[in-house]
Amino acid sequence: MERVTQLGYLGLSVRDVDEWERFAADILGLQPNGRDEDGSLFLRMDEYHHRFTVHPDGGDDVAYLGWEVADEHACHALAEQLEAAGFEVSPGTAEEKAVRRVAGLIRFQDPNGIPSEVFYGPLMSFEKPFQSPRPISGFRTGELGLGHFVILVDNAEQSIHFYRDVLGMRISDYVHITPAPGVSFQATFFHCNPRHHTIAFIESPKIARRLNHFMLQVQSLDDVGSTYYLCQDREVPITMSLGRHTNDHMTSFYMQTPSGFAVEYGWGAREIDDATWQVQLHTSGSIWGHQRMQAGLAGVVQD
Numbered sequence: 001m002e003r004v005t006q007l008g009y010l011g012l013s014v015r016d017v018d019e020w021e022r023f024a025a026d027i028l029g030l031q032p033n034g035r036d037e038d039g040s041l042f043l044r045m046d047e048y049h050h051r052f053t054v055h056p057d058g059g060d061d062v063a064y065l066g067w068e069v070a071d072e073h074a075c076h077a078l079a080e081q082l083e084a085a086g087f088e089v090s091p092g093t094a095e096e097k098a099v100r101r102v103a104g105l106i107r108f109q110d111p112n113g114i115p116s117e118v119f120y121g122p123l124m125s126f127e128k129p130f131q132s133p134r135p136i137s138g139f140r141t142g143e144l145g146l147g148h149f150v151i152l153v154d155n156a157e158q159s160i161h162f163y164r165d166v167l168g169m170r171i172s173d174y175v176h177i178t179p180a181p182g183v184s185f186q187a188t189f190f191h192c193n194p195r196h197h198t199i200a201f202i203e204s205p206k207i208a209r210r211l212n213h214f215m216l217q218v219q220s221l222d223d224v225g226s227t228y229y230l231c232q233d234r235e236v237p238i239t240m241s242l243g244r245h246t247n248d249h250m251t252s253f254y255m256q257t258p259s260g261f262a263v264e265y266g267w268g269a270r271e272i273d274d275a276t277w278q279v280q281l282h283t284s285g286s287i288w289g290h291q292r293m294q295a296g297l298a299g300v301v302q303d
């Protein structure tokens, strides 16, 4: 079967693009790369023209997912897999390709109604190297894609089927947590390259927004530490303190974005070699830390 190779780009729908531009540049260290005609903001984190597009259409949620494949042949094969599984696929128009800055794409919706795209041939900007507005060492991307994200889904079984059997991703592990007696949830983690997980989802019947958080992985622990204290200085709400995750071993913390969902800022995750990897079940999300914080007050533990 044909498989997607990485999360190539992510579209966000927000209320305030100007606030997002300040947040992305001044806190996250992403590089603004101009606006499109409709006011959408492009954000760079590596040699890609952009990895994020921030659209001023007010949803404060994920707008669309961009799954990369190697070439036109792979994109065509993915379209056939989607159609064989009963999904409606639209070929990208010339205008859509131009807007996304890709050579080709197809469009469809995942089982939760999230607009999704498979594309090939992203516009690269090697002649103008990525330059973070902040003094950080940069982001771990390349074949690992832009990072990972966690979404709330209507039906976990349907989503597992779709991402595993239609898009060709592989299950990394499960985290089953019981935060209080009688309360439990399970997250399912998927990978499509050595990054431990590119997407994870939690079945949730009540949904304010789909996107729980996305993760950016930096090249050094100092970048995580300096950003943690920058958030405190600039009063960016830290929603989970520094900690290390049980499944991907990422050392990270979580901050609140202007849209309400979180960004995980992390370093040092382990990677998956499919030749030896064995699926695991974890009953704790973190080896240490990651305590939930009272919004805006880093250092004060809520529970």
Ligand SMILES: [Fe+2]
Residues within 6 Å of the ligand: 148, 150, 213, 214, 215, 264
């Ligand atoms: Fe995460």
